[in-house]
Amino acid sequence: MPAANQPTSRVEAVHTRGVGTPIVTLDSVGKVYGNGTVALRDVNLAIGRAQFVSLLGPSGCGKSTLLRLIAGLGDFSSGRIDWTQSPAENQAGDDFKRNLGFVFQEPTLMPWANVFDNVYLPLKLTRLSRKSARPRIMDALAMVGLEKFERSYPRELSGGMKMRVSIARALITRPSVLLMDEPFAALDEITRFRLNDDLLRLWAGHDWTVIFVTHSVYESVYLSNRIVVMAARPGRVTADLTIDEPYPRSEAFRMTAAYNDYCRIVSAELHSSMDEAPE
Incomplete structure (x- = not known):
C-alpha cells in the first residue's frame, strides 16, 4: 500500500x-x-x-x-x-x-408533532408566526423532497425520511x-x-x-x-x-x-x- x-x-x-x-x-x-x-x-x-x-x-x-x-x-x-x-x-x-444548522446522529423529532411543526420549531422559538413561516418551511421541505408529507407524523416515516425532516429543520434558519x-x-x-x-x-x-x-x-x-x-x-x-x-x-x-x-x-x-x- x-x-x-x-x-x-x-x-x-x-x-x-x-x-x-x-x-x-x-x-x-x-x-x-x-x-x-x-x-x-x-x-x-x-x-x-x-x-x-x-x-x-x-x-x-x-x-x-x-x-x-x-x-x-x-x-x-x-x-x-x-x-x-x-x-x-x-x-x-x-x-x-x-x-449554524446542526443535524444530530438521531433525527430527534417530536413524536407528537407532524412534519410541518417539527421543521417549524426553530422559527417558532424566534416567535415567527406559522403563517409567516409557512413559505420557508415548504421551501425547506421541497429541498429534501418531503413537500407532500407536511401533515405526516414521525411514526409514519421511514428512517431516511425522518433524517430528511431533521435536515430540513436545520436548513430552515438558512444557515x-x-x-x-x-x-x-x-x-x-x-x-x-x-x-x-x-x-x-x-x-x-x-x-x-x-x-x-x-x-x-x-x-x-x-x-x-x-x-x-x-x-x-x-x-x-x-x-x-x-x-x-x-x-x-x-x-x-x-x-x-x-x-x-x-x-x-x-x-x-x-x-x-x-x-x-x-x-
Whole structure:
C-alpha cells in the first residue's frame, strides 16, 4: 500500500496547505472532562468558506465533541475558536456563529408533532408566526423532497425520511454553516447513498460550509473536498487531506480507479492515526 501522502498510479491526496480566508479557526483547542478524561488536545484547524470538510476517525476520538464545540454546545478547556464574518453576512449585528444548522446522529423529532411543526420549531422559538413561516418551511421541505408529507407524523416515516425532516429543520434558519454529526450512520446502505447524493445536490446549490462527522472512509471520500483525520483519545488532527475530484459526483464516481485510490490513501492515514501513541 502506498504511503498516505504519496501518489498512486491515478491520484494523489495532498496535505492541505491553505484554505483562503477561513470561516472558522480553531487554535490549540483542548477539552478535558470533569472526571479527568482528555477528549481533545491541541486541535488546530482552519475551515474555509463553502468547503465540504469531513472529520474522520475511530469511535471515541472526539469528532462529535469537536463538532459540538464548534457549534457552541459546550465549553472547551483551552485554546480559541474564532469566527470570521463580514458586514454583508451579519447585517443584524448578530454573532455569526449563531448562523449554524446542526443535524444530530438521531433525527430527534417530536413524536407528537407532524412534519410541518417539527421543521417549524426553530422559527417558532424566534416567535415567527406559522403563517409567516409557512413559505420557508415548504421551501425547506421541497429541498429534501418531503413537500407532500407536511401533515405526516414521525411514526409514519421511514428512517431516511425522518433524517430528511431533521435536515430540513436545520436548513430552515438558512444557515451559512451546516454541522452534521454522523447523520446517516444508522441507515441502510442504499438509503445512505441516496442521502449522500441529496446532500451534495443541496450543497452545490448554496454557499454553505459543511462540517461532516463520519467514521466511514468511503463516505468521506465520496462527499468531501477535504478530509481531516483524527487520532484516538486524546483527539487530535493527524492528517489534513484534499480530495481533488470535481463535482457533481454520482454513483459512477464510486466505480472509478480514482475513488478507490483515494479510499486506500485515506484508509492508510486512518490506520496510521490509530497506531499513533498520544504525546
